[in-house]
Amino acid sequence: MTGVLCRLLIVKENCCRFCPIGLRNLLEKKPTRPICYDGFEPSGRMHIAQGVLKSINVNKLTKAGCTFKFWVADWFAQLNNKMDGDLNKIRTVGMYFIEVWKASGMDMEHVEFLWASDEINKKSGEYWTLVMDIARKNNLLRVKRCSQIMGRAESDEMSAAQIFYPCMQCADIFFLKADICQLGMDQRKVNMLAREYCDLTKPKIKNKPIILSHHMMPGLKQGQEKMSKSDPDSAIFMEDTEQEVRRKIKKAFCPEKIVEGNPCLDYTRSIVFPKLGKVTVQRKEEFGGDVVYETYEQLEKEFVEGQLHPGDLKAALASCINEILQPVRDHFEQNDEAKKILAKVRKYKVTR
Incomplete structure (x- = not known):
């Protein structure tokens, strides 16, 4: 090549x-x-x-x-x-x-x-x-x-x-x-x-x-073609806490066995695999035990076949997103200048 x-x-x-x-x-x-x-x-x-x-x-x-x-x-x-x-x-x-x-x-x-x-x-x-x-x-x-x-x-x-x-x-x-x-x-x-x-x-x-x-990434709610800054629950923000990420992903639209219009799959394909290279789904042994997906195609196939439950996908996605965002959280916590900038931005009202 x-x-x-x-x-x-x-x-x-x-x-x-x-x-x-x-x-x-x-x-x-x-x-x-x-x-x-x-x-x-x-x-x-x-x-x-x-x-x-x-x-x-x-x-x-x-x-x-x-x-x-x-x-x-x-x-x-x-x-x-x-x-x-x-x-x-x-x-x-x-x-x-x-x-x-x-x-x-x-x-x-x-x-x-x-x-x-x-x-x-x-x-x-x-x-x-x-x-x-x-x-x-x-x-x-x-x-x-x-x-x-x-x-x-x-x-x-x-x-x-x-x-x-x-x-x-x-x-x-x-x-x-x-x-x-x-x-x-x-x-x-x-x-x-x-x-x-x-x-x-x-x-x-x-x-x-x-x-x-x-590609434009959709919002987390059903039918949202893109994220909205005026609707905080429609998007994951870069300095969201671990708890906020888990709450938003848990509430996210994720229809069982359906790919089209599924923001959880979109996030997994567009962000998690390019950034981390794999997704680990943690499950109890009675539900099949842990599984590591090395490709998005493998994950999507098992989701469509019903082998990967939306609840398990959401939990894995939230963990991956938190891993990706942690360096950003650390930066805004440890860098004094960055911390001051973020404090100001959080006070601003978003206008359309």
């Missing part, structure tokens, strides 16, 4: 959609490390998908030879009225996010955190010229189709500030000279806007950004 193919296989794990030909060409031909981009709004406490799953995906990309640029979207959070638009609170939440990733196993050697407000102010002429050009080349209807990136629906009433948001996020990709956009499926429409923009410029931009759209 060639080095490029190995790198390609590493990157494609957990991707819902991506262009293998474009990605392979990039990995083969670019003489320097490809630049990956992801942006995040500092918008409250971090749930496990943002924390652990993000770390897993970032580590895969840096291992494949990429440099990862995190765009700390403080101005974007202000535009989207997060933390009631209080930029000081938004900056504090951004620092909290960075502390979580440091503690969650993210390899920081090829990772940069760039604050949007700082970077834009350094090159304001370049940035706003780009934003205006993207805005001029698209109509309002096309921009509003990107409203999902802000957690909004197209039918929602939006402020004039929120209309800026998609054009700015599209501009970020080119401003950072990103080769790869590594974001969740909910961000796909603005990534497509960026690729469309490449055809609208004169001359056209030949090297379009490659989109890696990653």
